[in-house]
Amino acid sequence: MVGKNPENISALQTDQTKALVRNLDFFYGDNHALKDINMPVYANKVTALIGPSGCGKTTLLRCFNRMHDLYPGNRYKGEILLGEDQKQSNILSKQVDPIEVRMNIGMVFQKPNPFPKSIYENIAYGLKIRGHSRSFIDDKVEYSLRNAALWDEVKDRLQDLAVNLSGGQQQRLCIARAMATDPEIILFDEPTSALDPIATLSIEQLILELKDQVTVLIVTHNMQQAVRVSNYTAFMYLGRLIEFDTTAKIFAKPAVKETADYVSGKFG
Amino acid sequence: MIDQPIKSTLAKSKPSNLVRNLQEKLIEFLLFLAASSSVAITIGIIYILISESVSFFQEVSLVEFLTGTEWTPLFADAKYGIWALLAGTIVTTAVALFVAIPIGTISAVYLSEFAPEKLREIVKPCLEILAGIPSVVYGYFALLFVTPLLQRFLSDLPSFNMLSPGLVTGIMIIPFISSISEDSMRAVPASLREGSYAMGATRLQTAWSVVLPASLSGISAAYILGISRAVGITMIVAIAGGLQPNFTWNPMESAATIATFIVSVSLGDLPHGTIEYQSIFAAGITLFVITLITNIIGHFISKRYREIY
Ligand SMILES: Nc1ncnc2c1ncn2[C@@H]1O[C@H](COP(=O)(O)OP(=O)(O)O)[C@@H](O)[C@H]1O
Ligand SMILES: [Mg+2]
Numbered sequence: 001m002v003g004k005n006p007e008n009i010s011a012l013q014t015d016q017t018k019a020l021v022r023n024l025d026f027f028y029g030d031n032h033a034l035k036d037i038n039m040p041v042y043a044n045k046v047t048a049l050i051g052p053s054g055c056g057k058t059t060l061l062r063c064f065n066r067m068h069d070l071y072p073g074n075r076y077k078g079e080i081l082l083g084e085d086q087k088q089s090n091i092l093s094k095q096v097d098p099i100e101v102r103m104n105i106g107m108v109f110q111k112p113n114p115f116p117k118s119i120y121e122n123i124a125y126g127l128k129i130r131g132h133s134r135s136f137i138d139d140k141v142e143y144s145l146r147n148a149a150l151w152d153e154v155k156d157r158l159q160d161l162a163v164n165l166s167g168g169q170q171q172r173l174c175i176a177r178a179m180a181t182d183p184e185i186i187l188f189d190e191p192t193s194a195l196d197p198i199a200t201l202s203i204e205q206l207i208l209e210l211k212d213q214v215t216v217l218i219v220t221h222n223m224q225q226a227v228r229v230s231n232y233t234a235f236m237y238l239g240r241l242i243e244f245d246t247t248a249k250i251f252a253k254p255a256v257k258e259t260a261d262y263v264s265g266k267f268g
Numbered sequence: 269m270i271d272q273p274i275k276s277t278l279a280k281s282k283p284s285n286l287v288r289n290l291q292e293k294l295i296e297f298l299l300f301l302a303a304s305s306s307v308a309i310t311i312g313i314i315y316i317l318i319s320e321s322v323s324f325f326q327e328v329s330l331v332e333f334l335t336g337t338e339w340t341p342l343f344a345d346a347k348y349g350i351w352a353l354l355a356g357t358i359v360t361t362a363v364a365l366f367v368a369i370p371i372g373t374i375s376a377v378y379l380s381e382f383a384p385e386k387l388r389e390i391v392k393p394c395l396e397i398l399a400g401i402p403s404v405v406y407g408y409f410a411l412l413f414v415t416p417l418l419q420r421f422l423s424d425l426p427s428f429n430m431l432s433p434g435l436v437t438g439i440m441i442i443p444f445i446s447s448i449s450e451d452s453m454r455a456v457p458a459s460l461r462e463g464s465y466a467m468g469a470t471r472l473q474t475a476w477s478v479v480l481p482a483s484l485s486g487i488s489a490a491y492i493l494g495i496s497r498a499v500g501i502t503m504i505v506a507i508a509g510g511l512q513p514n515f516t517w518n519p520m521e522s523a524a525t526i527a528t529f530i531v532s533v534s535l536g537d538l539p540h541g542t543i544e545y546q547s548i549f550a551a552g553i554t555l556f557v558i559t560l561i562t563n564i565i566g567h568f569i570s571k572r573y574r575e576i577y
Pocket of ligand 1: 057058059
């Protein structure tokens with residue numbers, strides 16, 4: 001199985017590794033939700049996590065920013081190594097503060113979740129936490145909103161409540177909010193599942209543009225979306241990583257039968 | 269063919285249908301009576317309040333009532349200036365809120381955002397017991413424990429004062445404020461909290477800048493309810509505040525509130541139809557109007573901030 005040997009894959013690629021998942025198991029109490037996951041995440045590329053509902057995509061994604069630490073009874077085993085090859089550190093280690101991890105790895109959720117604050121304050125939120133100056137924040141708010149193709153729509157009402165924006169605008173705001181703090185990796189959990197087709201296309205467009213600035217990991221249940229936005233695809237099934245490869249390869253000639261069945265729509 | 273058995277059951281069930289419908293109608297009527305009784309009682313109370321106050325205001329001018337600062341119904345030269353009672357009501361309520369709002373809000377934040385599940389299951393009922401203690405007990409607690417305690421630090425504090433019952437009233441309404449505030453904080457969707465944590469925020473930052481603003485409507489409703497409670501609480505101030513109407517804004521003095529005046533006067537036997545007797549209703553309608561206004565404000569605020577997430 002290709003997924004078992006990420007080193008073999010990366011040897012095929014010239015892309016740089018941003019993060020490396022090694023022998024990762026995850027437990028919700030007694031529920032063994034992830035089983036021996038091994039995969040690379042390449043820098044400045046979009047990696048898609050696909051697979052049938054309940055296979056563990058969200059669970060894997062939320063390991064990357066230690067979101068599971070928020071709830072009691074959750075347990076990680078194994079490593080996610082982050083950083084350049086020489087100075088990799090395991091972000092799942094107990095010595096690593098989850099807040100430090102989240103300072104460097106942003107996240108965009110399934111349902112847009114703007115804070116009950118103004119548009120400006122939403123973008124400024126992470127910057128204030130990081131103690132930036134007022135003038136820096138002002139510049140960064142504008143830059144991030146432009147970057148998320150939202151500036152022209154909201155520049156005259158930065159002090160309005162963000163919840164009054166449309167669903168697609170809210171999700172772009174959430175992307176701008178996550179990008180404002182210059183994360184190394186940005187995690188998307190089915191970011192368009194609550195949006196209409198037009199808003200979905202604009203978010204996908206945005207994700208394609210983001211990869212020059214950041215490494216993207218995206219969960220999607222929509223295979224066309226994986227094809228449209230991603231460079232690499234990981235197919236998961238029943239808590240295991242079945243196959244990892246370039247998106248072209250996964251959808252054109254997958255190596256494993258389950259992957260072929262899934263991408264051709266036979267199950268899931 | 270298939271229709272037939274169905275038809276026959278329909279035909280058979282007709283008489284029992286009639287009985288059933290009759291039963292339903294009867295039960296519906298009884299339910300309607302029960303539900304409308306509370307409305308009828310409310311209307312009755314308001315009617316009595318207004319009709320008795322009307323006779324009162326035929327003898328005492330509304331201007332004197334609303335602007336006067338002396339309340340001496342039992343003197344030969346009786347004066348009916350509501351401010352003598354209103355000041356006491358406002359001062360004791362303010363002292364109570366000064367205690368209950370910070371402690372109630374902080375307890376709610378702690379219970380909702382910080383406390384482990386097990387601890388919350390213990391602390392929450394304990395807090396709610398505070399509201400269940402009879403107010404007479406609080407009254408004597410204020411008079412016999414809190415006042416002497418305060419007198420150690422404030423040597424010229426009289427035995428009857430508004431500070432001590434105000435503080436104790438505050439303790440009594442903590443659970444009203446904390447439990448409603450906590451419920452509205454816990455109703456904030458997990459996705460908002462996670463959004464904040466995902467930005468690298470701490471628990472405190474998340475509680476303060478995301479959860480609190482998101483639950484503002486519930487928290488302001490809790491404060492307003494706290495005010496309504498504090499205004500109407502009678503026994504604590506009646507026991508530990510002295511019953512003498514006194515126009516003062518100083519919590520270190522003794523005074524009466526609208527509610528304690530009603531209690532103290534109605535304890536004596538006042539002949540029906542006298543002006544002293546009717547003054548209770550004039551005071552009562554004032555209390556009613558204050559509570560009504562706070563409730564309307566509360567309704568307005570919670571509407572304005574509703575569903576901010
Ligand atoms: N908070 C949780 N507690 C216990 N089990 C969970 C929890 N969240 C998800 N699971 C279980 O973990 C498995 C993977 O879930 P998830 O990662 O959400 O799947 P996906 O995102 O691929 O649909 C599922 O079997 C699900 O029931
Ligand atoms: Mg999911």
